[in-house]
Amino acid sequence: MANSDAKRLAASAAVKHVRDGMVIGVGTGSTVSCFIEFLGEMVREGLRVLAVPTSYQSAILLAEQGVPLTTLVEHPSLDLVVDGADEVDSDLNLIKGGGGALTQEKIVASATEHLIIIVDSSKLVKRLGETRGVPLEVIPMAWKLVKIRLEGKGAKAVLREGSGKVGPVVTDNGNFILDAHFPEISNPEALERELKFIPGVVENGLFVGMTETVYVGSVEGLKVLRKK
Numbered sequence: 685m686a687n688s689d690a691k692r693l694a695a696s697a698a699v700k701h702v703r704d705g706m707v708i709g710v711g712t713g714s715t716v717s718c719f720i721e722f723l724g725e726m727v728r729e730g731l732r733v734l735a736v737p738t739s740y741q742s743a744i745l746l747a748e749q750g751v752p753l754t755t756l757v758e759h760p761s762l763d764l765v766v767d768g769a770d771e772v773d774s775d776l777n778l779i780k781g782g783g784g785a786l787t788q789e790k791i792v793a794s795a796t797e798h799l800i801i802i803v804d805s806s807k808l809v810k811r812l813g814e815t816r817g818v819p820l821e822v823i824p825m826a827w828k829l830v831k832i833r834l835e836g837k838g839a840k841a842v843l844r845e846g847s848g849k850v851g852p853v854v855t856d857n858g859n860f861i862l863d864a865h866f867p868e869i870s871n872p873e874a875l876e877r878e879l880k881f882i883p884g885v886v887e888n889g890l891f892v893g894m895t896e897t898v899y900v901g902s903v904e905g906l907k908v909l910r911k912k
């Protein structure tokens with residue numbers, strides 16, 4: 685099974701949670717793109733749903749699929765949010781922000797009691813930080829200061845560079861991204877709070893205690909992980 689099939693499998697499980705009349709939050713990334721495709725099919729078959737996107741990517745894909753968009757101003761409480769992740773640990777804590785959309789993703793995830801995460805099995809880890817750094821969205825003028833603060837906490841912090849443009853990645857909110865590689869993340873909850881406290885940090889990619897269900901697609905089929 686190709687990786688894209690595993691993502692589609694996870695996405696097809698999540699779309700079964702969507703009911704007529706729901707207002708849902710829609711994450712960002714390649715796995716969520718599969719979810720948006722399935723959602724579009726359902727909308728064309730008559731499903732009435734409103735979606736709050738978490739990025740320009742999702743907003744464009746949803747519009748292309750004919751899914752009506754709304755905002756948190758009109759709908760501050762969401763029936764369901766579906767998103768991808770870069771890492772998932774056994775407590776269903778996450779690292780997100782590989783696509784740089786972590787801030788809007790965390791805001792939208794905080795607007796529901798039902799956050800469903802869809803991943804392929806390569807995203808499962810024993811400990812967060814095993815395969816990548818923690819992304820932080822940072823106000824541009826503060827990036828060097830934040831990098832120094834992170835290095836003071838033992839992390840290697842790298843300013844994320846993009847493709848299609850020279851220089852740093854600029855997020856949908858006009859900010860920079862630092863990827864902070866910690867030697868070990870033993871307490872994700874404490875680290876999430878600590879990172880939020882650094883002046884200039886808008887948000888960090890640790891999502892602790894937010895996820896209700898994770899659908900994992902792999903060659904062996906679909907696995908469901910639920911909050912204990």
Ligand code: 5RP
Nearest residue numbers: 713714715768781782783785
């Ligand atoms: C974007 C994210 C994505 O959800 C995460 O990067 C997973 O993406 P993909 O489904 O393409 O692997 O957090 O900021």
